[in-house]
Amino acid sequence: MSNDRDVVVLSMARTPFGKFGGALKEHAATKLAGLAMAEAVRRGGVDANTVEAVYAGVGMIGANVLTATRQALLLGSGLPETVPSLTVDRACCSGMTALGLGFKDIRNGDADVVLCGGFESLSNTPFLWPRQRGARPGKVDVDDPLLLRAAFLDKAIAAYTGEEAIRFGVSRLEQDEWALASHRKYFDADKEGYFDHERFAVETGAGPIAADESPRADASLEKLGRLRTVYDSPTVTPGNAPGLNDGAAFLVLASRRFAKAHGVSPLARVVDYVQVAGGATSGSYTPAVAIQKLLDRAGRQASEIARLEINEAFAATPLVSTLFLARQDRNLALTLRERTNRAGGAVAIGHPLGASGARLGMTLINGLARQGGGLGAAAICGGYGQGDGLLIAVG
Numbered sequence: 385m386s387n388d389r390d391v392v393v394l395s396m397a398r399t400p401f402g403k404f405g406g407a408l409k410e411h412a413a414t415k416l417a418g419l420a421m422a423e424a425v426r427r428g429g430v431d432a433n434t435v436e437a438v439y440a441g442v443g444m445i446g447a448n449v450l451t452a453t454r455q456a457l458l459l460g461s462g463l464p465e466t467v468p469s470l471t472v473d474r475a476c477c478s479g480m481t482a483l484g485l486g487f488k489d490i491r492n493g494d495a496d497v498v499l500c501g502g503f504e505s506l507s508n509t510p511f512l513w514p515r516q517r518g519a520r521p522g523k524v525d526v527d528d529p530l531l532l533r534a535a536f537l538d539k540a541i542a543a544y545t546g547e548e549a550i551r552f553g554v555s556r557l558e559q560d561e562w563a564l565a566s567h568r569k570y571f572d573a574d575k576e577g578y579f580d581h582e583r584f585a586v587e588t589g590a591g592p593i594a595a596d597e598s599p600r601a602d603a604s605l606e607k608l609g610r611l612r613t614v615y616d617s618p619t620v621t622p623g624n625a626p627g628l629n630d631g632a633a634f635l636v637l638a639s640r641r642f643a644k645a646h647g648v649s650p651l652a653r654v655v656d657y658v659q660v661a662g663g664a665t666s667g668s669y670t671p672a673v674a675i676q677k678l679l680d681r682a683g684r685q686a687s688e689i690a691r692l693e694i695n696e697a698f699a700a701t702p703l704v705s706t707l708f709l710a711r712q713d714r715n716l717a718l719t720l721r722e723r724t725n726r727a728g729g730a731v732a733i734g735h736p737l738g739a740s741g742a743r744l745g746m747t748l749i750n751g752l753a754r755q756g757g758g759l760g761a762a763a764i765c766g767g768y769g770q771g772d773g774l775l776i777a778v779g
Contacts, residue, residue, distance in 0.1 A: 388641035391490045392650035393776075395428030396746040398501075398633035399586050401734035403597040405507050407588050408630040413447035413505035413738075416586070418460030420632035421499060423584050425462065428636040429648055432462050436495040438469040439485045440634070441478025441502030443737025443766070444509050445529055446471060456503065463499070472738075475767030476697060477659075478502050479633065480741025480774060484657035486637045496642040501634030502738035506530060508630075530628060534768060537664055540615035542625065542698070544665040549619050549700040552668070552707050556619040559699040560608040563624040563731045566696060567603040570728025574599075578727050578754070582633075582746045598627055598734040624699040629734035633742035652749045655759070655775040656681055662769045668701050670771025671763035672708035678761055678775040686710070686720060690758030691751045693744040696729035697765055705763070726751055740764060745774055752778035 399416050402408030408416065417440060425432055438461075440453040449455055453471040457463050474481045479502025486498035512527040532541050549559065573579065574595075585594040603623075611621040643650050658681070660673045671694045679686060686709055694702040702724050710716035727747060730740060744762040752760045757779020765771050 386640055388639060389491055389493060390640040391487050391637055391654040392640050392643050393652045393654065393749060394430060394636040394638050394643060394648050394650060395424050396582060396635040396651070396749065397423035397427055397584055398582050398739065398743055398746060399631045400583055400593050401596045401598060401629045401631040401736055402593065404628035406597045406630070407590065407593040408505070408586065409507035410589055411505065411586070412508060413442065413503050414449060414452055414456040414459050416505060416630065416632040417453070417456035417503035419586060420501065420503065420634045421456065421461035421463065424499060424501070424634040424636050430497060430636060430646065433464055434497045435463055435467055435499050436497055437486070437489065438463065438467055438499045439472060439482035440469070440500070441472040441474065441482045441738040441741060443475050443478050443504055444506060446473070447503070447505065448508065448510050474770060476695065476737050477741055477764050477766035477770050477772040478738045480744065480764050480772040481659065483635065483637070483742060483745060483774065484659065484772065487654050487657045490637055490639050496639045498637050499634055500637055501632065501742040503632035504736035504738040505630045506628040506736065537768070540617070541667070542615045542617040542620040545668055545698050545700050546613070546617035546619035548665060548668040549704055552704045554700055554703045554707070558703055559619055559624040560605060562699040562703055563608060564603055564605055566699070566725065566728045566731040567600050569726060570599045570732040571601060573727035578750060581750050596733050598629060599728070599732040619700065620698055624731065626696060626730040626735035629736040631734065631736035631739045633739040633746060635742060635745060652752070652776050652778045655777050658773045660771045664768040666769045667697065667765035668704040669708040670765045670769060671695065671701065671773065672705035674763045674771040674773030675709055675761045678773050682775060684759070688759060689723065689761050690755065691726065691748060691760040692720065692724040693748045693762040694724055695740055695744055695764040696725065696731045697735065699731055701765060702729065741772060745776065748776055749778060752776065
């Protein structure tokens, strides 16, 4: 049964996801965000004056600016300057967390239209030079935040992700096979125009860029197998993990009451949203924890989910998460994997940290619509044991 406070998706738009140092490097993160905000509102067919708030995720040190989302709003979104905004810092979960905040506002009757998403320009992430105390000469250490390390852990994310994969019985070969499939599924979907419903072209000094830059048509298991592991990881390589990327992704969320009043046909309904957290090295399976929490709240079983999107922070992540969700039943895990990331994932598409959570929602909506509707779940890990999940219905 539908009701006026149902949260629906009116539109979605993302930039192509660019490579590190690639075609989008000339655009600041806030510029990319402003473009995606404006396109999402345009596609939604809503008056910019009806947008009541903007929530946006940024994964890497506030995009190197003060109040990043506010600057993006003022830079090129086309929204009135009176619209409040908030930047969310929940690492890779941030874009999905932004959707969750909008979902709660609308469901609770605090708003009728909210613009939600995330953005990142890892190409423009600065080095960190700690403020020096005292004037005596000496060594100066410069830190690169893109190493993604925490002082309390002193271990790269790739290292403990590989260790968790081994603990769950997921081999390097399985991770390479998943990575290869991610590229192949992406190109199959792209040929069918799958991503045309998400992407829009972005102008650059060299001309417009309309395609994602990271997918590799020449990927092969042999090439992936020759790559060395990184950061002392037992399994993770540059081939079975996504690169560093630039991009922005936004969705317009609204109440069903608003959609009806303005004659807009929703793309989907957001059924529920959850946050979870666990141990600092539990990221490989926090997406599964989030999905299970969604299922429990909805009174559903994993077998009822028509489609899954689990962020490929590493190829290990969906492999471990499906095993966890299947309670180590490998046959059930294989069934779940057949429904997971069917148009490819971040290993191919790219992973601009703040934008990925919103991109997962888009890709899930696209996939459900293309297969005639149904119930789907999207989940993402981020920031030392955090996880977010969305339950979405189409049709």
